[in-house]
Amino acid sequence: MIEIRLHGRGGQGAASASGMLVSAFTEEGKYTCGFPMFGFERRGAPVTTFARFSDKPITEKTMIYTPNCLVVLDSAQLSFPNVYAGFQENGILVANSNRLPESKPHENCKKLGVVDATSIAIEEIGIAAINTCILGAFAATTGWLQLDTLVNILPVYFKGKMLDTNMRSLERGYHETQIVEYE
Amino acid sequence: MDMVQNTEKVEVVSGNKSAAYGAYVCSPDVIGIYPITPQTSVVEDLTQFIADGRLDAEIVEAEGEISAMASVIGASAGGARTFSSTSSMGLFFMFDSYIMAPLYRLPIVMVNSNRELLPPNTVACSHQDIMEVIETGWIHIHVENCQEILDAIIMAYRIAEDPEILLPVDVCYDGFYLSYLREPVNIPSIEAVNNFLPTQDRPTLGGPNNVFSCIYCGADQEMAELRYRQQDAMEKSKEKLEQVEQEFAQHFGRSYGGQLEEYRMEDAEIALFCMGSHAGTARVVVDQKREQGIKVGLVKLRMFRPFPQERVLTALKNVKALGVIDRSVAFGWKGGHLYRELRSALYGHGLEIPMADYIAGLGGHDITIPLIERVVDETKGIAEGKQYQEITWLALE
Numbered sequence: 001m002i003e004i005r006l007h008g009r010g011g012q013g014a015a016s017a018s019g020m021l022v023s024a025f026t027e028e029g030k031y032t033c034g035f036p037m038f039g040f041e042r043r044g045a046p047v048t049t050f051a052r053f054s055d056k057p058i059t060e061k062t063m064i065y066t067p068n069c070l071v072v073l074d075s076a077q078l079s080f081p082n083v084y085a086g087f088q089e090n091g092i093l094v095a096n097s098n099r100l101p102e103s104k105p106h107e108n109c110k111k112l113g114v115v116d117a118t119s120i121a122i123e124e125i126g127i128a129a130i131n132t133c134i135l136g137a138f139a140a141t142t143g144w145l146q147l148d149t150l151v152n153i154l155p156v157y158f159k160g161k162m163l164d165t166n167m168r169s170l171e172r173g174y175h176e177t178q179i180v181e182y183e
Numbered sequence: 184m185d186m187v188q189n190t191e192k193v194e195v196v197s198g199n200k201s202a203a204y205g206a207y208v209c210s211p212d213v214i215g216i217y218p219i220t221p222q223t224s225v226v227e228d229l230t231q232f233i234a235d236g237r238l239d240a241e242i243v244e245a246e247g248e249i250s251a252m253a254s255v256i257g258a259s260a261g262g263a264r265t266f267s268s269t270s271s272m273g274l275f276f277m278f279d280s281y282i283m284a285p286l287y288r289l290p291i292v293m294v295n296s297n298r299e300l301l302p303p304n305t306v307a308c309s310h311q312d313i314m315e316v317i318e319t320g321w322i323h324i325h326v327e328n329c330q331e332i333l334d335a336i337i338m339a340y341r342i343a344e345d346p347e348i349l350l351p352v353d354v355c356y357d358g359f360y361l362s363y364l365r366e367p368v369n370i371p372s373i374e375a376v377n378n379f380l381p382t383q384d385r386p387t388l389g390g391p392n393n394v395f396s397c398i399y400c401g402a403d404q405e406m407a408e409l410r411y412r413q414q415d416a417m418e419k420s421k422e423k424l425e426q427v428e429q430e431f432a433q434h435f436g437r438s439y440g441g442q443l444e445e446y447r448m449e450d451a452e453i454a455l456f457c458m459g460s461h462a463g464t465a466r467v468v469v470d471q472k473r474e475q476g477i478k479v480g481l482v483k484l485r486m487f488r489p490f491p492q493e494r495v496l497t498a499l500k501n502v503k504a505l506g507v508i509d510r511s512v513a514f515g516w517k518g519g520h521l522y523r524e525l526r527s528a529l530y531g532h533g534l535e536i537p538m539a540d541y542i543a544g545l546g547g548h549d550i551t552i553p554l555i556e557r558v559v560d561e562t563k564g565i566a567e568g569k570q571y572q573e574i575t576w577l578a579l580e
Contacts, residue, residue: 015363022365023195033366037359037547040220040306059328059463061360063549156195 001054002144003064004034007083008073011043013131016157017071018049020135023153024145025053033058046077053144069142072096073117073134078105094138094177096130104182113141115177117169124169125162132166136173147174191372198361201329201368202294202354203228205336206266207238208376209292213258214266215243215251219273220306221358222296226268248273252280252291259289262387264340267291270358271298271312278316284351285320285413287388290343291351292336297325297459297510298358299546307547308358310459310511313487314520320413322352322420323488325458326439329368332356334437337371340380341427348420350413355487357510359547360460371435379434417489424486442491444483445498447473451480453562454499456538457508458484458521461550465508468555479559484521492528499529505538506562508550512542518574537565543577550577 004021008014015036025032034051050064066086075097077083087093090110096117105112115137117130124133132154139145150170158166196204202225206214218226232238241258245251248269255265269277274295284291299309310325317323322342326335332354339352356362389395425441432438444462447469448454455465462483472479482498484491499505509519516523522540529536541558544550554577565571 019195019197019365022367026193026195026367033364035359035364040304059466060552061327061357061364061460061463062551065551 001052001056001058002068003066004051004069004071005064005067006049006051006071006073007077008047008049009043010038010045010047011129012047012073013129014047014049014073017073017131017135018051020131020150020153020157021051021053021138021145023156024149025051027149027153028145030054031057037063046074068092069094069138071134071138073130075118084108092142094134094141096134100178100180110182111141112180112182113137113177114180115173117173120172120176121169124172125165130169132170133173136170136175137177140174140177141179147171189372189374191369191375193367193369195365196329196368197224197363197365198329198332198356199224199296199363200228201332202268202336202356203232204368204370205294205333205354206292207232208333208371208373209264209266209337209340209380210238210373210377210382211240211266212263213241213243213255215245215254215258216268217245217248217251217273219248219270221298221308221362222268222270222273222294224362225294225296229266248277249280252277252284255291256280256284256287256289259284259291260287260388261390262385264344264385265291267293268295269293270296271306272301274312274316281316281321282319286409288349288413288416289351290340290349290385292339292343293351293353294332294336295353295355296358296362297355305546306358308360308510309545309547310357310509310520311545313353313355314511314513317488317520320350320417321488322350322417322486323355324352324424324486325355325484326361327460327462327483329361329364329366330437331439332361333368333370334431334435334439337376337380338424338427338431341430342420342423344385345423348416348423350416350420355459357460364460369437375434379431421486421489421491421493439485440483442484442486442494443498444485446481446483448480448482448498450478451502452478453504453506453559453566454479454502455481455506455508455555455558455562456484456521456525457481458487459510461508461510461544461555464550464552465555468552468559472556472559477559477563479563487524490524490528495525495528496532496534499534499536502536504562504566505536506558507538507540508544508555508558509540509542510544510550512545518542522574537571539565539571540574541577542574545578548578
């Protein structure tokens with residue numbers, strides 16, 4: 001089983017991102033589930049969400065403590081130690097940031113994907129709803145999902161103009177991610 | 184997207200949407216609802232179904248939960264199939280109407296997204312809200328995953344509308360852990376559900392052309408008879424759930440064990456006992472401990488009201504020790520509700536099983552794999568004759 005933990009803030013779409021991951025893994029024939037954990041619904045409040053996928057049925061209903069992959073939607077949280085709690089060896093980090101970090105973000109980080117999702121989302125969608133962009137980066141960095149799969153499931157979540165703008169944001173996220181591999 | 188659910192399909196949905204789909208495929212006539220976290224999207228999804236023309240139902244967007252329930256009480260009394268949903272403080276604001284539904288013997292089906300109470304300000308999961316209303320005469324069924332939410336709603340209508348039962352059913356699922364959990368759910372066609380759930384003429388108390396009063400109750404004996412019949416119907420609902428599940432399995436190929444599920448209990452020497460979403464986590468722990476050679480099983484309670492005493496006695500007859508996980512506190516009684524019920528159910532039946540109660544999961548406290556492993560390890564110790572603490576508050580350790 002692969003466990004993915006997403007760190008964001010209310011309004012960025014971390015909860016929907018977890019849902020879109022579940023839709024995409026389902027489309028690719030995996031067992032999968034995901035859920036968010038937050039307090040009262042507030043814009044700007046920290047939000048942690050979770051997604052799991054596996055070749056076997058998943059029954060546990062707990063938060064994720066030993067993620068194989070971290071997706072950090074809120075660049076400020078890249079410097080929060082608790083974001084990396086339990087990060088597994090050979091871990092993959094997908095981050096929204098306008099620059100590559102100068103050093104390895106965490107000792108267990110094997111692969112890093114960085115995309116300036118905030119700028120892309122504002123250019124394409126008009127607001128900093130960055131989840132579709134970061135999912136493009138997720139697919140590019142991890143290789144666990146095909147871009148086409150994400151393209152296929154996006155109409156479940158968006159309609160009309162929002163679908164077009166998010167589709168562009170997704171595709172730019174996929175193509176504009178800078179990937180770094182560490183020894 | 185199909186405008187009307189003509190074929191079975193698999194869709195990734197949240198627990199709340201699964202609940203909305205559960206209501207939708209049962210074609211309710213009247214829905215009375217009011218939003219509250221973590222249940223709000225049930226309200227949104229049902230309203231959307233109606234706005235899209237997929238569901239032909241009257242929706243009462245009430246000014247509060249007390250009116251939401253009152254609206255479905257009136258509609259149900261007139262013979263309509265009804266649905267409602269709420270959570271936590273909404274459930275208590277509904278209480279005045281909630282308690283009337285079983286007294287009127289109305290086959291209302293609703294869902295409760297299990298949540299903490301206020302204060303302190305929290306919307307997180309626990310079973311504290313639903314445990315405050317266990318003795319109201321509603322049938323309470325608790326579930327473990329999104330598919331089970333939908334399936335339990337379909338079965339709930341069969342039980343509620345059975346002429347031998349005629350009681351309301353509350354399908355209870357954990358807030359956040361299930362209300363917002365997204366997983367693929369098999370959504371049956373309306374035709375398949377219609378075949379399972381006949382649109383028979385429901386008995387009516389009255390209606391616009393048959394106005395009646397049900398306020399007056401004259402003599403003590405009448406009151407006692409009403410209560411006796413209500414209690415009798417609750418007792419019968421236990422066996423009814425077993426029958427309905429068997430039929431459901433024939434129609435849809437899924438089943439959940441009826442009043443409770445025994446998981447790897449065949450040769451179990453010790454057992455976990457719990458209810459709700461964390462039963463799924465307990466399965467993982469049982470599997471891991473079995474690999475280590477520990478003969479542990481899980482009893483997942485599904486029906487909390489009425490309490491399935493007979494099934495519990497059968498399930499536990501061979502275990503040497505029991506670890507109970509409670510997600511609520513029975514105030515004024517030292518443990519949680521499951522523990523209290525078990526002590527009562529086992530008494531006088533020759534099953535002096537030593538058991539320890541673990542209070543966990545309050546205020547969204549995560550019931551993790553290591554926590555459940557600890558419960559198994561300590562329960563194993565109890566079976567071996569070690570000293571143990573009767574009540575443990577896991578979050579305080």
